[in-house]
Amino acid sequence: MRVLIVGAGGQGGPCASILAHDKDVAHIILSDININSAQKVAEKINSPKLTVKKVDAADPTSVADAAQGMDAVIDLVITEFTATVMEGALTAGCHYLNTAFYQPFFKQFINDEPLLFDKEFREKGLAAILGCGMAPGFINVIARLYADKLNTVDSIKLRIGKKKLGVEEMLSPWTPGWSTKQAILDCAEETDTFAEGKFSTVPAYSGVETYDFPSPLGKMLVTHHSHEEPVSMPRFIGKGLKYCDFKYYVSPQPAAFVTAGLASEKPVEVNGVMIKPLDFLIKLLPGAENAFLNEDPSKYDYMDKNQFVCMIIEVKGQKDGKDIHYKIHLPKLTGNAHELNALFGTCLVNVALPAVTGMKMALSGKYKGVIGSESLDPNYFLDRFLATGIPYKWEESIL
Structure with a gap:
């Protein structure tokens, strides 16, 4: 397999490292507009499979030129470049996958319109997979796994909590592990939800509830959060789904940024200079x-013991005339950090490993056109995912 990665940032490095450790991968091109960033990542990975190239994700021709002779393009840049990277992959005759998306797809899902480039990818016998990281991605696959156990699905609720136990964590600069700008905008923007079979928009930080996560997280405030799952699942899971939402824990730091107006892209005057508050904030925060x-x-043991992520999926529906309520607990994908590093050259696999798994499913030839990660066969996906050796288990209960 030959893979072009577009974006050498927060997820480009882990993705390239995972691919470099994969015996099925022959060649990886790690590309970025900042060739120095790509080179630093390549030097750390130090694999003969890996080369770097300067690519402008805003220019489909630049992407297409880099993708010539490759089998797949993994798009790990910010979502404003989704359409141009997709177009470049399509022009080069490559399968395509991203780990996040926004417009024009949100609008197309909500209005039940054809998805951008779906017809063109189908005509070329290629797959384009939207949102195949951790969330969206792995969480969608698991939701599909349990939806498939039901005859009809009434609701899917997604809840994510995080907690860091160490005192020093409170004084560390905030970084989400992916695009800092997109993470802040996800907190600040209105949220699309799906209720009573219809889409609606609700304000940021609305729908406040106290959710009881497994220990050590416990009870945490969660609110509606701008995310892909509530807009894609109604189309791709179907089965009569009437309700879908995504609620995220209220993290104090980005909440403070938003309420202070620092997530605004409207220029303000500061000592005679016009600046965008969000630009100022991004400049101060560490890069992903x-x-x-x-x-x-040397910090892996500390991370395993003090940093926790919990994803909960609740799927309600009917099976053989009986009401069934599944509750699935997904612990963090980055646990057992030493073992992950031995397998993949990094423990930061939570987004990149589902992406690589999805890419392999695209290359199987089974899928055509533009689809969501919840369109993938969940059993086959999980078989491929666990076959990498990742020491991962989830818990399910029927309420």
Whole structure:
């Protein structure tokens, strides 16, 4: 397999490292507009399979030129470049996958319109998979796994909580591990939800509830959060789904940024200079790529013991005339950090490993056109995912 990665930032490094450790992969091109960033990542991975190239994700021709002779393009840049990277992959005759998406797809899902480039990818016998990271991605696949156990599905609720137990964590600069700008906008923007079989828009930080996560998280405030799952699942899961939402824990730091107006892109005057508050904030916060470049195995034990992520999926529906309520607990994908590093050269696999798994499913030839990660066969996906050796288990209960 030959893979072009577009974006050497927070997820580009882990993705390239995973691919470099994969015996099925022959060649990886890690590309970025900032060739120095790509080169630093390549130097850390130090694999003969890996080369770097300067690519402008805003220019489909630049992407297409880099993708010539490759089998697949994994898009790990910010969502404003989704359409141009897709077009470049299509022109080069490559399968395509991203780990996040926004417009024009949100509008097309909500209005039940054809998806951008769906017809063109189908005509070329290619797959384009939207949102195949951790969330969206892995969480969608698991939701599909349990939806498939039911005859009809009434609702899918997604809840994500995070907690860091160490005191020093409170004084560390905030970084989400992916695009800092997009993460802040996800907190600040209105949210699309799906209720009573219809889409609606609700304000940021609305729908407040106290959710009881497994220990050590416990009870946490969660609110509606701008995300892909509530707009894609109604189309791709179907089965009469009437309700779908995504609620995220209220993280104090980005909440403070938003309420202070620092998530605004409207220029303000400061000492005679017009600046956008969001630009100022992004300049101060650490870049997502630093997580991979500065990854320190000596801190793995601390991370395993003090940093927790919990994803909960609740799927309600009917099976053989009986009401069934599944509750699935997904612990963090980055646990057992030393073992992950031995397998993949990094423990930061939570987004990149589902992406690589989805890419392999695209290359199987089974899928055509533009689809969501919840369109993938969940059993086959999970077989491929677990076959990598990742020490991962989830818990299910029937309420």
